[in-house]
Structure formats: C-alpha cells, structure tokens
Amino acid sequence: MPFGNTHNKLKMNYSSEQEYPDLSKHNNHMAKVLTPEMYASLRDKETPSGFTLDDVIQTGVDNPGHPFIMTVGCVAGDEETYEVFKELMDPVIEDRHGGYKPSDKHKTDLNSDNLQGGDDLDPNYVLSSRVRTGRSIRGFCLPPHCSRGERRAIENLSIESLDSLDGDLNGKYYALKNMTDEEQQQLIDDHFLFDKPVSPLLLASGMARDWPDGRGIWHNDNKTFLVWVNEEDHLRVISMQKGGNMREVFTRFCTGLTKIESLFKDRGHEFMWNEHLGYVLTCPSNLGTGLRAGVHVKLPNVSKHEKFGEILKKLRLQKRGTGGVDTAAVGGVFDISNADRLGFSEVELVQMVVDGVNLLVDMEKRLEAGDSIDDLMPEQK
C-alpha cells in the first residue's frame, strides 16, 4: 500500500531473515503458508504497478487472528498480484477454497434460467432474500493500492454506466462526500449506507485511505438493486427484497450484472476475470463467483438442534447473525448463505442455498410439531 514500507529501498540491504515477520502467534491462511524460504523467494518482486510482498501480507501480520476463526491474512493490490505472488496465493487459495488446485478451472454461469425453483421459499420463515458479489475493473489497482486518481476514475466510470440503466433498474448515485443529511438518513433507514470500515483487518490493508473520497452508493428507485462503489472492492453488487422469492432476486442480479458489464465494455473497460480464478477481487476469499446468496430465516428450533452445525456443513451453507459477518442472531433469525465462492458456478451456489433453505424450513416445521428430523438428514454435497 502507498503508506508503509512499499517503496522502502533500504529493505533489500537486510537479509530475508531480518525482514521475515514474526508469525509465531498468528492464525491465518497467510501465516500458515508463508515459510521463510517463500518470503526470501518473493521479497524482491513487485507487480508492474509496484505492489510488493510486504503489501500483500501486511494485514495478516498486523492481525494475528483468532484461534477459532481463520482469516485470510493477505490481499491483492491489482490483478497481477495473483500471478507475481502465485507461490503464496495458490496455497492460500487451495486452503481457503476447499482444495482448489492451481490447475483447476472455474465455471461462470449467470443464466438465471438454469436455476430450478427458488421462487417459493416459505415467507412465514424466510423474511428476506439477497445475493451479492463484487466486480473489479481491469486496468485499475485494487482498493489497498489504488491512488486517488484511480479511485475517482472508477467512480466516474461507474456513475456513467449505472446512469444508463433503465426500466426497473433505473436509479441514482449518492456520493458519500456529497450526500445531504436527509439522503444519508434515508440510506441508513433502508439499510443501504456503508460506513468507513472499522475492522482492523480492512484498515491494515490500506483500503480506507482518503475516505470518503470516491466512495458512494447507487440504487434503483425500487430499492431492490444496489451497487457500492469503492468500499472493499471496486464494485459490490447487491440484489435483495423482502420475502422468499430468491429466484426473482437472482434473476434481477444476473440481468443487472450482465447489463452493467456491457455498459462498461461500451466504454472500453472490462471486468477482471480469468479461467482459473473467475472474477478477481481484493480478498482471495471472494475469488471465483465472489457470490454470497443468503436469506434471513427463522430457525429457532433447528438452530438449537445438536446437529445444526453438521447439517449446515453437509449442505455447504454458513450461518451468520442478522447484522452480517461477526454478529449475533437475534430472535432465532439467522442469515444462512453459501459457504463456497470458487469452484462452483453462480447458479450452482444459489441452487445450494435454495435447496438447503427449503430443507432447513422443513426441519423447522417438523421440530415445531415435535417430530424427529432424523430421516431428513442430508448427504454431504
């Protein structure tokens, strides 16, 4: 990142042992993988834009992690980071994404017709449905490394493209630094507003620099399609609505994303994507689809069942609290979403969520009636 020792030329006068970080108390993917030999081999490299190994790992060095929660501990500063620092990134990716190999190919499928069902998740249990992903604009540095000029260019491009959306996607952009108090309050009430990150995981990577310059929120008039500009990634794209019609949410998601992509292409820009890693984003945990499809669902009984964790694991699902990652579930309402990002297509992941949530709701109904759920136990997906 541009603050820190990125450009520090005296670095190479010291030996690799002298520079190697103390990772003895660390529990993150980077710390597991970065041996002194690997550090020695990569420390004098940099991407064409000047992102170095120390930049990649700084957040992981500064945040030792938690014995129970394994964070990634490294970020990309540009598309080339994943190539230049392959030696580090490949094992991190393999570890994080369930054994995904350097030779594996990732499938992209944004055709919502391929989804089966999904339009009738029981609204007595499923309160809301949401699908999110991220996109990066090829040729620009990512949030940990970008300059103000690049960030503003990304914002301008995004505004231009999003302004061309019409029909039910017609909407408006609210720049963080220009919004009125009234607009800000409305965005808070709609649960749309994002704030300057406070998590040290994010701050240590340098992505909050120059806040709130170049940051903003776009959403359609119907408030069902939302784009965050220059938060943790260039773009975060969100489709959501109350109730259990995940199919509609996903259809709008795919249509919107595809339209946005073609609008960017009209202006000579494409998204960062390749056959091996799919869509390229700042955090290695979001590679592939970058997709998290989830619902807020009432599961007061199932969630207390001793096999809840195991069931989720078999369904390849993940639970979070109603405030998102690292929050608590309130009133037995959980955020249930896909655990995977890479190695499965968008359609496959949403299908897992649809099928999995349907099963969980069935289980909840059984337990409400005082019946057993043993015959409903799923196989490992």
Place this chain on the structure above:
Amino acid sequence: MASSFSRILSSKRNIGILSLVGGSATVGFLLHRDHVSAGSPVRRRYPASAEYPDLRKHNNCMASSLTPAIYAKLCDKATPNGFTLDQAIQTGVDNPGHPFIKTVGLVAGDEESYEVFADLLDPVIKERHNGYDPRNMRHPTDLDASKIQSGQFDERYVLSSRVRTGRSIRGLSLPPACTRAERREVERVVVDALAGLKGDLTGKYYSLTQMTEKEQQQLIDDHFLFDKPVSPLLTCAGMARDWPDARGIWHNNEKTFLIWINEEDHTRVISMEKGGNMKRVFERFCRGLKEVEHLIQEKGWEFMWNERLGYILTCPSNLGTGLRAGVHVKLPLLSKDARFSKILDNLRLQKRGTGGVDTAAVGGVFDISNLDRLGQSEVQLVQTVVDGVNYLIECEKRLERGQDIKVPPPLKQFK
C-alpha cells in the same frame, strides 16, 4: 520495468551498505541537501490535478499549506529511500481534524523528507512553531542542566515533575516507513547502548513481544506501559505496522528514567519523579541523553540532528528540542479564574488533563507544560516552565488568601 527497478536498487544499496559498515556519519554527509533530488521514479498514471486530495473539510496544517501547485511540484518526488509525498500526507488526508483543534496532518518517513518536501514542510513548520522559519533561522541545542534556576517547586502544589523528548537514529527510516528489519535494528542499537548505562541509570529492557504477564502488570502499575496506538492520526500514518514486533520499554531500576522504543518515534526518552524537583529531573534527563548518545557513537551511530531543525522526529510538531517539560500541579482556584487561559498563553504554557493529551483534569490537578518545541533550547524551555509554574503557584496562593492576581505580560517568542 524490472531492470530499471534493479538499477535503482543497486545505487541505493551503496548508501545502505555505507550506513551499516561505515557508520551513519558517512551517510549523513552523502545525503546532504544537494545530493537529494527526485530519487526513484514514482508510478503515476494520472496528472497531479486528478490526484490532488479533497481537503475542503479539513482543518490541519498540511491542508492549510498544500496548494495544488505545491502538490504538482512534489508529487513525483521521493526521498532516496523511496518515501513519497502521498505517504507523508496520508494521515492528514484521512483525518480532517476538528474545528477547534488543529493537528499537523503529515509525517516524515526519514530524515530526508524534511529536505525533499521542504516546499510543504517549511510553511507547516512555520505555522506550527509560531513563525519559526527554517530557511533563515537556527535552532539552539543546550543540555546543560546546571543553568536552571529555582528549579525546586513547592511540593504542597506540585505532585510530580517530568521531562520527555524523542531521538531518531540517523540512517534508519522513521516509524511510518521503516521495514521490520530497520525497526529491529533500531531496537538492537538502542538496547545495546542502554545496557552500557551505569550507576543510578542502570536498568533493564522489556520487549513487548517477550514480557511475562507479571512484568506487564508491573509496567502497567508503574504507568510505564504503552499500548498499540488506537488514534487514527497515528495508525493512518502506518506506524503501527507489525505491532508489537521490535517494540519495548527500558527503564532504570529506580524507575526515574524511561525509554520507549519504536512507538511513535525511534525512541522517546522520559525522566520523571514524584515531587517538585524539576532541576534534578532535568539534570538526569540531560545526563542520560548524553550518555546514550555517547554509547551509540562508540558503535558508529548518531542521532538525527541539524542546525535548522534541531532533533529530527517523525511528527513536525516535535522538531527542535522535541521537549515537553511538565508538572502535575494543584490549581483548583486559579483554574476556575477566567484569566487562567490568558495567563497560560502569556507564559507560553499549555494545560492538559492528568491523563496526558486530550484528557480531562481530575480534582483540580493539571498537567502544565511548555507550548514551544523549536526555536528555543532545552534549557530555555525548562526555565520557562520553572518560571511559569512558580508564577502559577504564586497566583494560587494569592487567591487562597483572597488577594487578586495579575496577568503577566506575554513572553517573547524566540530568544
């Protein structure tokens, strides 16, 4: 791209090796102002106008001085170590400040920052240090504690006395820009030197990564322990990277002389004791500092210092002496008097709460210290505090007796 990078590396390597082998005195000579120029080329795809930060809501010294023209002139420059303007100003861009409190808004990454970015730093220094002009003024250094007069306060009022400053090791980058190896080198050089202190200065080093829980608790009880900074002013400058690697605390057995290593500066040096014997506190301060300097010089190192700016530290607010001499003093009546602030102003003193900067005073006890850092010597500043605090105590006594007090005439800025 790769070949030009390695070419740049090899020329800087020479300077780096010289600093390790030949001692930093050689480096100091080579990095004279004339030799410092553009340094390594800085990647830039956009013109300066597209990169210029939005400072409209900002209230700090950097924002007051950084015009688009100055930004355009300096944005492609870097110090020989590679520190850039954007790095220097990042903390000021990320922290707009407060309408009532004007922060500095930039940091140095190395000694050369003050030269390469002089077009910005000189006006910032001038604003922060009340008109001190680095272009044509000289900063006096004087660590002869014997010159202090009336340095014993009335201990019915003064609870404790303290003097602090900072020192940087020439040839090693400052906390915003240093690498892990450089930071560890600072630790090694300083701890090595401190091990040579004798007599009442004999002491011990406690590394943050290795201290036992018992040691940690003791340091907390003594009010010596420092923690990872939480202030965004500091974290945005990048100085908390790799915490707690190579950070630690050294103190003498008597607990009156204390050194912080690799916190906001390479070193922070503190002399303190209960009671009002400021002269003794300052005497120990000067003696300890001179001893440490002598010990590092034996090994070929020296402190960053020059005639224009005095001792070089990370934040421009701490240039010159980097010295804050203060007391905890009971002024319950005076502090309620409407003239209190004016009296402090005219005496060139500053009040803080008993927890230090940005805290509240508890029980009428205030932290009173010198306002100035640059343009006056250590002896002059400590004398200012001695004279000023004696005057404040006189005022408090008069108010106790029901007598009136007078606002003293303002002291002259630069002596």
